[in-house]
Amino acid sequence: MNKEDVLEDFILIGKVLRPHGKKGDLRIKYFNPDPLFILNYSRLFLLDHKRGIFRSFKVKQVLVKKGNLIVTLEGINDRDAAERWSQSSIYVHRNDLPPLEEGEYYYADIIGLKVFSEEGEYVGEVVNIFSTGSNDVYEIKGPEREILLQASNDVIKEINLKERKMIVKIPEEY
Incomplete structure (x- = not known):
């Protein structure tokens, strides 16, 4: 998506x-x-x-x-x-959709979120989501680069739909 x-x-x-x-x-x-x-x-x-x-x-x-x-x-x-x-x-x-459990989101709610590191640095925007079977992967397009982040609790620290933002821990390989 x-x-x-x-x-x-x-x-x-x-x-x-x-x-x-x-x-x-x-x-x-x-x-x-x-x-x-x-x-x-x-x-x-x-x-x-x-x-x-x-x-x-x-x-x-x-x-x-x-x-x-x-x-x-x-x-x-x-x-x-x-x-x-x-x-x-x-x-x-x-x-018409069923209600979600705490911490669950529809893809359409994640697409377009502004992504920030835990330090507050702007990383980019979620532009795509890939389903891999075990975890989804978020494609983040930033001003200087694109990165792929695993949608796991280790990486995704906070999702705030009202503010349309996501806080992430950037893996060392980036």
Whole structure:
């Protein structure tokens, strides 16, 4: 996820890869470890970057197939309609998300945070997040360099969403 994926009040959850079959189903890549998470949402919002269209769709059916989801959305009824939404970003409204535990954050809340060292020196801004399996990695773009920081308690000392800032311990290799 990077800065271009963040929309106010919406959270990116996946991407339309391509049509599936002739009836308008969509093959979707999802950004959640649980493929059935999408069943929690009755509506998905698709953003077609090429056409500049952002539209809400009601979810009719979801199937898991070969590491992707096959999703049927109301109003997309044939392959041609599905093709028009290929490569679109998929969002849910922030109000539809479950509450988080203390110390948990959505990627969209981390992207754009100003990053400072424990000594108060400005390091840069979080511009991207990579999921590696064990820990996420934050890409920080600063005025002089870009660095990658592991999202662990050893490195990330404080996240303050109200002030839109993060305090980090800079590893010795930087």
